[in-house]
Amino acid sequence: MPVYVFQAKIPGGKVVKGEVNAASETEARVKIRAQNLVPVRLVVKGQKAASNAAGGFSGSVSSKDLQVMTRQFATLINSGIPVVQSLEILSDGSKNQLLKKTLRKIRDDISQGRRLGEAMTPHRKVFDKLYVNLVKAGEEGGILDTILNRLAIYIEKAEKIKSKIKGAMFYPIGVLFVSAIVISVIMVFVIPKFEELFKSSGRELPGLTQLVIEMSQFCRDYWYMMIGGVIAAVFAFKQFYSTPSGKAFMDEIFIRMPIVGNIIQKSEVARFSRTLSTLLSSGVALLDALDIAAESVGNAVVERTIKQAKAVISEGKSIVIPFSKNPYMPDMVVQMIGVGEQTGSLDSMLAKVADFYEEEVDYAVGAATTMIEPLMMVFLGGTIAFLVIAMYLPIFDLANTV
Secondary structure, rough: OEEEEEEEEEOOOEEEEEEEEOOOOHHHHHHHHHOOOOOEEEEEEOOOOOOOOHOOOOOOOHHHHHHHHHHHHHHHHHHOHHHHHHHHHHHHHHOOOHHHHHHHHHHHHOOOOHHHHHHHOOOOOOOHHHHHHHHHHHHHOOOHHHHHHHHHHHHHHHHHHHHHHHHHHHHHHHHHHHHHHHHHHHHHHHHHHHHHHHHHHOOOOOHHHHHHHHHHHHHHHHHHHHEEEEEEEEHHHHHOOOOOHHHHHHHHHHHHHHOOOHHHHHHHHHHHHHHHHHHHHHHOOOHHHHHHHHHHHHOOOHHHHHHHHHHHHOOOOHHHHHHOOOOOOOHHHHHHHHHHHHHHHHHHHHHHHHHHHHHHHHHHHHOOOOOOOHHHHHHHHHHHHHHHHHHHHHHHHHHOOO
């Protein structure tokens, strides 16, 4: 009879290790649960764990696909269809190959005795920590369909904020890209024509015109170095930003930037409030909820703030204390959190904060777009005007001489 090595959670949440003799994995799980333990990881002694969807399946799952699947899952569960059969229906109807394979793997694991949240845990490529913990809370409380509906709403709102920010950034990036093309065409093809004309006149050129001609010559002679330099700079930035220290450094700069920093701050406050509200209303403990919320935000500065708050709260202090001392947490948010803590309705207060700041993000994005449009036009027009004036100065001088 094989020996299974396992990791399991005790009622307090602590993870313990052990071994159990069983004829199959299903029997091993039954024996582990009989000890009032929740199995997290199980493997035959001497063997490595089999690859799962996190590393064994390729591809990606979009937020839209996940949101639709979650809402359909909630509808199926609410209709009284068993989890295994619901997963079968969802996998057959999914067009995303990664999601289809993941759902089938989860279905197989549940058929062998695992619980849904436990079966989802290894598949971090599809289901993040927030998703898994909420599903586990739904299973424990017998409200899985309600939790899945909350998750669908959460994913939908989070994706809405992302799309608004991306839409706001698309315009200035597009204008800068077009500006670079226009200026490159002028520098490489137009200015050399003027350069030939000026050489034939034999006159000394104004300093501004000479500067532009030298810039044009540099662009024509070293264009490959310029393109390579841009690519190298982008690659170096991505590498630096992928490190914890680099992300913390750049996120500090981003959140302090004019216009953009305001949008980032409001979007992160909205995301944090929505995440924490969803977790608390689903029955997740406050400290665990703060831990998950810290991983869910996208800015390292806000993440550090949440982790500091968790450390203070774990000492028995009020949640308001760490947030009130942080410059990136608005006063209104701190006051509403304090009221929610005193009245025992922290989840509903956070939901109201999230609603307010989601609308604020929408307004801030619209205001930023309105402000950036004329600035981009001034930049593009000013640059082209500079080049045109530089090229026509010698012609004006020649006309004055005549």
